Amino acid sequence: MFALLGAITFLGIVAAAILFFYAPAILQQTDKLEKADAIVVLGGQYFRPIYAAELYNEGYAPQILVSKPIIYTEVKALRDLGINRKFQWEIYREVLLKKGVPESSINYFGEDSMSTIDEAEQLKKMFNEKKSDADIKKIILVTSPLHTGRAGKIFRDTLPDKEFIVVATPYEPISEKWWTNFRTAPYIILETTKNIYYYLGGAFRSSEQR
Template sequence: MTSSTAPAAPRIAGSRAGAVLLRGALVLFAVVIGLGVAAWYGREPLLRYTANAWIISDQVGRADAVAVFGGGLEYRPFAAAKYYHQGLTKKILISNIGASPAEEIGVLQSHIEANRRVLIKLGVPEAAIEPFGNNLSNTYDEARALREWAERTGARSIIVPTEIFSARRLRWVLGRFFADGSVIYVPALEPREYRREDWWKNAPGLIAFQNEVVKYLYYRLKY
């Protein structure tokens, strides 16, 4: 009698343990689902906060020059012209990035020529416009070339405008070359295609943000 009834206790204990584990798993699953639902319905404040935490922007002051880096033709030269007309600078620099094959044969305008034409159209005298660097291929090369220009000319303060999501990476790169007391302003420009308040609602904003996060991590690891 005793030997036939004794094995039942472990089976009962095992079944109870299994039930406890199952209930625990169900509770955990419910918590995860609840957090997911909460995150979905509360995503807009979270995404807005994420962008505001990522974006950095400097209040500009008087500077020896404004530097227009490659890209951002719709925004950067316009900002540079505005600073010029506000009397913040007397010199606008244009990055001499490498030409594409279409630019080399004259089908498309070069980066320097396109920016120069925008600046002149906006009332900046040609004498105030100057290229810097040679065949620059990325932001790191541009920052290094800008440093060389500053050393050659004795410039101590420069404004480098860029779009909202690239400002963090740009400021970090410039800090690698201007860590000697030079004043570098990096104002963040609001694009027309997206805004910091709702950047996730259209493709340009989503692409710009995710690309800049990847680029920032890449630059930190490489440089």
């Protein structure tokens, strides 16, 4: 009995060590870039619309679908005071336009999305409601490197009839000693937790947080 417990403990320590040192490699799961029907850019870091615009300009897809993330109460409070604090999707739009993407090639989906599962479900809802988008079969999904694994899993689970090509922005390098970086370390810890939660059947939805 003690030998079994010792073996389990040892294996647990080894697994934890592997997860710790190789977390970035485990979290990053990208696909080979190829042409598609649309580019979907998720809410979050502003490198995402920058890279999405570059892919558009290189001819990888004829349109970009932009997620509209949740508007937090502090942002609404600033706008109520007359301070023109732009919403994230508005900044995304400006980035895309500045990078040469025409207004006619930019469309939006979702409302108040606070999580990746929200974005996937809102995209599915849009496809179900807009029959004109039925010809969109292959989608390039643009997100941050450490988010690629979970994002790909969620979108493929939610929209199994679509083909997703998950790509990472090239502007967010991950340090080998990630635990020493004050930006990367909390991101990896949080992303690892979110992965475990999702694989256990959990999901964060804005409708459940109010």
